[in-house]
Structures are given as C-alpha cells and as structure tokens.
Amino acid sequence: MAGCKPQSEPAGSGKKIKVSIDPVTRAEGHLKVEVEVKDGKVVDARVFGGMYRGFEQILKGRDPRDASQITQRICGVCPTAHAQASALALDDAFGVTLTDNGRIARNLILGANYLQSHILHFYHLAALDYVNGPNVAPFIPRYEKNDIRLDKATNAVGVDQYLEALEMRKICHEMVALLGGKMPHVSGVVVGGTTEIPSASILNEYAKRFKIIKKFVEEKYLPLVYLLVGPYGDLLKCGGGHKNLISFGVFPMDAAGNTLLKSGVYTDGNFSKFDSDKIREYVKHSFFDDSTTGLNPKVGKTQPDPEKAGAYSFIKAPRYAGKPHEAGPLARVWITNPGLSKTGQQALGVKKVRDIGDAAFSILGRHVARAEETLVVATAVEQWLSEAKPGKETLVPTPIPKSAEGLGLSEAPRGALLHYVDIKDSVISNYQITSATIWNANPMDDMGQRGPIEKALIGVPVPDPKNPVNVGRLIRSFDP
Amino acid sequence: MKKGLKNHPVLWIQGQGCTGCSVSLLNSVEPTIANILLKVIIALGTCASYGGIPAAKGSVTGAKGVTEIFKQYGIKTPTINLPGCPMHPDWVVGSILHLLEKGVPELDADGRPVLFYGENIHENCPHLDELDNDIMAKTLSDPKGCRMDQGCAGPNTSADCFKRKWNSGLNWCVDNSICIGCVEPGFPDASSPFYVAK
Incomplete structure (x- = not known):
C-alpha cells in the first residue's frame, strides 16, 4: 500500500507508534489517515480530507435546474444519489409533486446504482482486505503480511467473483442508462421527475438485466460476505465507534414521502424521529472560517480558510443534536430493521437485522449490513418494475420560481445526503451540500468529539504497525 | 513519479x-x-x-x-x-x-x-429530420422532436455519442434528454444554463 510509513518500533513496547496511510487506497475519493498505536491497538486517530473543489461557490448565480447536473459531478460512484437529492430540493423549491411513474422511474435509476455501488464497494474496494488477488499488478504491491486467512480454494472463489463482479456492476450501469440516459452522470433526473418515459421494451431490457444481478446478489455476494464471518470472526467484535446512527430515508414509496429505507436517528441506544433542524456543522478543526461554525445547512456557509491553524481537514463536522452519528447501510438497516436474507439467517441464527445486536457495530458488521441492504433494494426494484406503467408521463414541467427555498433529503449508497437550495431572482443564491462521507470521515468538532471513523478506529488491533491491515479494513467498512 | x-x-x-x-x-x-x-x-x-x-x-x-x-x-x-x-x-x-x-x-x-471527436452531434442527430419538419420537443420527456428549444447543446458539441451511444450502446443523452456539451473546452459555462434554448 502506497504511503504507509510506520516507524520501526516493536509492538507491545508501551511506546506510541505513529502510522500514516496516505492516500488510503481502494476508497472512492481522497483520504489520508494517521493513527497512533500503543501495545498493539489504535489509541488515537485523525482522518484527513485533503481535497476541496468548491461546488457550493460554483453553483451560486446559476439556473437552479443546472444543480441536478452539476452536483452529480461531486461523485462518479454515486452521481444518481446527488441527482436524486438535488432534484428533491428543487421539487421542494418549485412546489412540484411527481407523477407516480416519475417517482418510480427515479427509484429504478437510483436503485440500479445502489446495486452497482454496493457490488463495486464490496468486491473492488473492500474484498482485497480479505482475499488475496493474483500476484500481478494491480494486485501487487500489497502488505507483506496482509492477514489473509482463506484457504486456497475459498480464495480462488473470491478472485473469480471479483472478476465476475466487474461484469455485474457494468450491467447495473446499463440498467441506470436505460432510464437515465448514460452512466456515470445521468441526463434523465431533473426537477419534476425524469425525462425518459419508460416503454415496455425499456422495462423489459431493465428486467432482463436485473434478474442476473439479483441472482448474483443472492447466490454469490451474500454467501461470500457470510463466509468471511468464520475466518474473520474477530472483526465482528471491533470497530464499533460511537454507535450513533442517522438515516434521512430513501426510495419514496408514495407521494407522502414514506420511504423504503426509513429515516430516523439512533443515539446512545435510543431511537428518535429525524428532524433536519437538529443538524449543525462545526469547523473548528476544518479548513473553513471559524465564524461559520455551528450552522444548520439551511443557513450554512462554505468559506474556505486553507491556512487555518489547528485545522486538519476540508471536511466539516456535522453533528445531530450535538453528537456525531454514523451514516450508511448499517444506519439504514438498523433503523429500518428488515428481515435478514436466508443466507444471513442461517449464518447468524437470527431473523432480523437488530437481532444481530452489538456485532452489527463492527468492521464485518458493516459489510453484512451493506450486503443485506443490497437484497432489500433488489427486492424493491422487483416491485417498482411491476408498478412502472409503460408510456405514462414521468415529468411535470414547472417554471422556475422567482424566490423559494428547497430541502432535498436522501441517501447515497454510502450514507445520508442533504441538498439545500435557496433561490432569489430565479437563480441560486445559496446551495449547501452535506454529503454522505462528510457524516463519517469528519474531523474532531468544536466540543472535542471525534468523527465516526476516527472514533471507530480507537481500539482496533494493529499487532504489526508495519502492516496496519485492520486500519484499512476499518476505514473501508464505511465505504468512504 | x-x-x-x-x-x-x-x-x-x-x-x-x-x-x-x-x-x-x-x-x-x-x-x-x-x-x-x-x-x-x-x-x-x-x-x-x-x-x-x-x-x-x-x-x-x-x-x-x-x-x-x-x-x-x-x-x-x-x-x-x-x-x-x-x-x-x-x-x-x-x-x-x-x-x-x-x-x-x-x-x-x-x-x-x-x-472520436471529429463529428458534430447536431449535424448527425437522429432528430435532425424532425427539425427540418419543424417538429420540436415540447418538454424534456417528449420522445419526439429536435431538442434545441429545450437547451440541447448538440450544435456546439463534437463527439461520436450519436452513433456510439453509452453503456454498451443502450442510450445517450439526446434521446434521453438533451446534450449539455460536456466534451467541449468551455464546459460547463459555455452551455450553462443547460435547459435554456441556446
């Protein structure tokens, strides 16, 4: 792994050893992490977000409708999530209610990309933490002692599936493109709905591909994840972090806004209803002007201050009711609590997600949550396919309001996603985005609380600081 | 390096x-x-x-x-x-x-x-005949008609999307919605606002 620079202190000496991983590879974006290891465990951790692009400044003064195109370019792995959140914010501001077919078409676009993103994450970003790739580039160089515990035959199955999954994720993109125009970055999600009225033949093409994906999820992805539980069982016992969770809810099931994966908050063991007014973004340790700290995104400001003393990340630190919360598949399935897959029930001997208990809050628990969620989404895709009406309108054209504000709450595959738009004189006067990874990879806040990944790193075993395998495993379990 | x-x-x-x-x-x-x-x-x-x-x-x-x-x-x-x-x-x-x-x-x-970038999108667009017959798309979801009134940047954009299409040849922006000119040196400012006739 590039950039890993451990100091050559033996473990267990009682001394603190600093380990820096820069960049963290096999992550969706740009990330650096520094941990301090003492007696074989992480005792301190800092996560650095080193890139700033300034989308919020770039959006100012533009036609509001352009936001659903421009914000997709935040992330090429989950552009459909930004398209969805942006379109929801604009729907809100424009005062438009979608047709049923428009809502369903958006779900089919976003749903196909959920399948793509989760498959890509597990196989192409995370799996090499558990499976040895062939001894050729790009699978080498890797850690000399990378703690791979699979026998030869099982490892070969993993490598075969890694390659098969490349094809699977491509097929998912084809499903997105059938309704969204192209992928990455769809042309088809706009304020008021979608632009492609599904024909019977488009839906048929989508369904044909979907069958292949559902089979892969049920017969390959889920079993492989649960197969890891045996040899890597200790990874169900570490990396829990704050154990606070947040979900904005995603995949509207009706015009009232009820969602397939529910919105909600889980704090210190208690569930509560989500209220966007309770979000504050702190910047004491972020490269943003101190005067902008503690603001709700609706009145949020994004003023970079790249030389700020004491700051170490371009990521703001969002808090809900003053506390850090983890976002992502674990949050969504814990809050929604669906039944487990048959494979999951057999492997764990329990029926529903919350029955997994504390083990869900762990490195492997997050992979289990992601795989289970993939099946929940796949099952819903099947339902939406049966509900979509060929030839029925998907778009409600609506003029740009002179003055309005809109809030778009959704979920990217990797976590809770908020878009806020303020329109004045029919152009964007303020646009704020709190994206998924911001919830997880953020730095310490003004109150001295670590971000969720930072907190989850504390206590993670690093018996050999020259090969900090579990640090990478922990970070990737969040799909940053 | x-x-x-x-x-x-x-x-x-x-x-x-x-x-x-x-x-x-x-x-x-x-x-x-x-x-x-x-x-x-x-x-x-x-x-x-x-x-x-x-x-x-x-x-x-x-x-x-x-x-x-x-x-x-x-x-x-x-x-x-x-x-x-x-x-x-x-x-x-x-x-x-x-x-x-x-x-x-x-x-x-x-x-x-x-x-790959030698041909103009508009000049090769399957909807060009419709423009010649004054058939214009009335909304972004209108499957028929030239998309220029909707803001299509095809006339100022050169790429072979019209024949290559995307994602294994299944679809492309103009059939789905409009072209926003994403291959051009001036993107996005040259074509933004995207949904206004150029």
Missing part, C-alpha cells in the same frame, strides 16, 4: 475529479486495459483536459487542465485530451490502442482525437 513508472507501466493520477472517469472506464467491453507503456500523457475527462466543473465560474481553487499546467511549467510531453464528463470508455481504450498500434492519433485544435 519516475520511481513509480519503474514498477508500473501506467500511472493513473486523480486530481480534482469525482472518480466518474475511472468508473466509466470500468464499463469498457473489449479489450481490457493491460500492458500499456506510457509515452504520452492522456488527460482523461473534461476536468483533466480543460478544467471542467472544478474550474467553472465561481471556483476558488485555481483548478486547471493538464495542457494549461504543462504550458505554465514549460513541460513538453505530448498530451492527448479525452474530454467528456465522464469520457466514454471506448474513447480511452481506442486511443490507447491507436497509440500502441499506430502512434498518436490525429488531434483537433483542442487536442482531441478526430477519430
């Missing part, structure tokens, strides 16, 4: 991009990427080619495309621009094959291979 090149035939550098171009390349059907010796710099996507969205109006980061940076530092390594937001996987694989088999492909004034 020199040290890296000793061990690796290809260096894939991601600047202010969004990973979309990397993910798009994964959609390549045939052939797959292997054993490529780097003799030129390939700027993948509109960000690397011309700055793209990170360099759009309002940007505070000073983001720039590779050609501009090379000019600034007097770097003479030849550059091939493969813009697109993201670029099509075929444009990358095809350009690399051309490099290996026949050398640097013929480039247009904006450094793009004529092979």
Whole structure:
C-alpha cells in the first residue's frame, strides 16, 4: 500500500507508534489517515480530507435546474444519489409533486446504482482486505503480511467473483442508462421527475438485466460476505465507534414521502424521529472560517480558510443534536430493521437485522449490513418494475420560481445526503451540500468529539504497525 | 513519479475529479486495459483536459487542465485530451490502442482525437429530420422532436455519442434528454444554463 510509513518500533513496547496511510487506497475519493498505536491497538486517530473543489461557490448565480447536473459531478460512484437529492430540493423549491411513474422511474435509476455501488464497494474496494488477488499488478504491491486467512480454494472463489463482479456492476450501469440516459452522470433526473418515459421494451431490457444481478446478489455476494464471518470472526467484535446512527430515508414509496429505507436517528441506544433542524456543522478543526461554525445547512456557509491553524481537514463536522452519528447501510438497516436474507439467517441464527445486536457495530458488521441492504433494494426494484406503467408521463414541467427555498433529503449508497437550495431572482443564491462521507470521515468538532471513523478506529488491533491491515479494513467498512 | 513508472507501466493520477472517469472506464467491453507503456500523457475527462466543473465560474481553487499546467511549467510531453464528463470508455481504450498500434492519433485544435471527436452531434442527430419538419420537443420527456428549444447543446458539441451511444450502446443523452456539451473546452459555462434554448 502506497504511503504507509510506520516507524520501526516493536509492538507491545508501551511506546506510541505513529502510522500514516496516505492516500488510503481502494476508497472512492481522497483520504489520508494517521493513527497512533500503543501495545498493539489504535489509541488515537485523525482522518484527513485533503481535497476541496468548491461546488457550493460554483453553483451560486446559476439556473437552479443546472444543480441536478452539476452536483452529480461531486461523485462518479454515486452521481444518481446527488441527482436524486438535488432534484428533491428543487421539487421542494418549485412546489412540484411527481407523477407516480416519475417517482418510480427515479427509484429504478437510483436503485440500479445502489446495486452497482454496493457490488463495486464490496468486491473492488473492500474484498482485497480479505482475499488475496493474483500476484500481478494491480494486485501487487500489497502488505507483506496482509492477514489473509482463506484457504486456497475459498480464495480462488473470491478472485473469480471479483472478476465476475466487474461484469455485474457494468450491467447495473446499463440498467441506470436505460432510464437515465448514460452512466456515470445521468441526463434523465431533473426537477419534476425524469425525462425518459419508460416503454415496455425499456422495462423489459431493465428486467432482463436485473434478474442476473439479483441472482448474483443472492447466490454469490451474500454467501461470500457470510463466509468471511468464520475466518474473520474477530472483526465482528471491533470497530464499533460511537454507535450513533442517522438515516434521512430513501426510495419514496408514495407521494407522502414514506420511504423504503426509513429515516430516523439512533443515539446512545435510543431511537428518535429525524428532524433536519437538529443538524449543525462545526469547523473548528476544518479548513473553513471559524465564524461559520455551528450552522444548520439551511443557513450554512462554505468559506474556505486553507491556512487555518489547528485545522486538519476540508471536511466539516456535522453533528445531530450535538453528537456525531454514523451514516450508511448499517444506519439504514438498523433503523429500518428488515428481515435478514436466508443466507444471513442461517449464518447468524437470527431473523432480523437488530437481532444481530452489538456485532452489527463492527468492521464485518458493516459489510453484512451493506450486503443485506443490497437484497432489500433488489427486492424493491422487483416491485417498482411491476408498478412502472409503460408510456405514462414521468415529468411535470414547472417554471422556475422567482424566490423559494428547497430541502432535498436522501441517501447515497454510502450514507445520508442533504441538498439545500435557496433561490432569489430565479437563480441560486445559496446551495449547501452535506454529503454522505462528510457524516463519517469528519474531523474532531468544536466540543472535542471525534468523527465516526476516527472514533471507530480507537481500539482496533494493529499487532504489526508495519502492516496496519485492520486500519484499512476499518476505514473501508464505511465505504468512504 | 519516475520511481513509480519503474514498477508500473501506467500511472493513473486523480486530481480534482469525482472518480466518474475511472468508473466509466470500468464499463469498457473489449479489450481490457493491460500492458500499456506510457509515452504520452492522456488527460482523461473534461476536468483533466480543460478544467471542467472544478474550474467553472465561481471556483476558488485555481483548478486547471493538464495542457494549461504543462504550458505554465514549460513541460513538453505530448498530451492527448479525452474530454467528456465522464469520457466514454471506448474513447480511452481506442486511443490507447491507436497509440500502441499506430502512434498518436490525429488531434483537433483542442487536442482531441478526430477519430472520436471529429463529428458534430447536431449535424448527425437522429432528430435532425424532425427539425427540418419543424417538429420540436415540447418538454424534456417528449420522445419526439429536435431538442434545441429545450437547451440541447448538440450544435456546439463534437463527439461520436450519436452513433456510439453509452453503456454498451443502450442510450445517450439526446434521446434521453438533451446534450449539455460536456466534451467541449468551455464546459460547463459555455452551455450553462443547460435547459435554456441556446
């Protein structure tokens, strides 16, 4: 792994050893992490977000409708999530209610990309933490002692599936493109709905591909994840972090806004209803002007201050009711609590997600949550396919309001996603985005609380600081 | 970087991009990427080619495309621009094959291979006949008609999307909605606002 620079202190000496991983590879974006290891465990951790692009400044003064195109370019792995959140914010501001077919078409676009993103994450970003790739580039160089515990035959199955999954994720993109125009970055999600009225033949093409994906999820992805539980069982016992969770809810099931994966908050063991007014973004340790700290995104400001003393990340630190919360598949399935897959029930001997208990809050628990969620989404895709009406309108054209504000709450595959738009004189006067990874990879806040990944790193075993395998495993379990 | 090149035939550098171009390349059907010796710099996507969205109006980061940076530092390594937001996987694989088999492909004034970016979208659009018969799309979801009233940037955009299409040839922006001109040096400001007739 590039950039890993451990100091050559033996473990267990009682001394603190600093380990820096820069960049963290096999992550969706740009990330650096520094941990301090003492007696074989992480005792301190800092996560650095080193890139700033300034989308919020770039959006100012533009036609509001352009936001659903421009914000997709935040992330090429989950552009459909930004398209969805942006379109929801604009729907809100424009005062438009979608047709049923428009809502369903958006779900089919976003749903196909959920399948793509989760498959890509597990196989192409995370799996090499558990499976040895062939001894050729790009699978080498890797850690000399990378703690791979699979026998030869099982490892070969993993490598075969890694390659098969490349094809699977491509097929998912084809499903997105059938309704969204192209992928990455769809042309088809706009304020008021979608632009492609599904024909019977488009839906048929989508369904044909979907069958292949559902089979892969049920017969390959889920079993492989649960197969890891045996040899890597200790990874169900570490990396829990704050154990606070947040979900904005995603995949509207009706015009009232009820969602397939529910919105909600889980704090210190208690569930509560989500209220966007309770979000504050702190910047004491972020490269943003101190005067902008503690603001709700609706009145949020994004003023970079790249030389700020004491700051170490371009990521703001969002808090809900003053506390850090983890976002992502674990949050969504814990809050929604669906039944487990048959494979999951057999492997764990329990029926529903919350029955997994504390083990869900762990490195492997997050992979289990992601795989289970993939099946929940796949099952819903099947339902939406049966509900979509060929030839029925998907778009409600609506003029740009002179003055309005809109809030778009959704979920990217990797976590809770908020878009806020303020329109004045029919152009964007303020646009704020709190994206998924911001919830997880953020730095310490003004109150001295670590971000969720930072907190989850504390206590993670690093018996050999020259090969900090579990640090990478922990970070990737969040799909940053 | 020199040290890296000793061990690796290809260096894939991601600047202010969004990973979309990397993910798009994964959609390549045939052939797959292997054993490529780097003799030129390939700027993948509109960000690397011309700055793209990170360099759009309002940007505070000073983001720039590779050609501009090379000019600034007097770097003479030849550059091939493969813009697109993201670029099509075929444009990358095809350009690399051309490099290996026949050398640097013929480039247009904006450094793009004529092979992929040599034809105007509008002039080759399947909806051109409809324009000639005054059939114009009335909304973004109207399957019929020329999209120019909806803001289509096809007339100012050159790329072979109209015949290559996207994601294994299944669809493309103009049939789905409109072209927003994502392969052009001025993207996004030259075509934004996207949904207003140009």
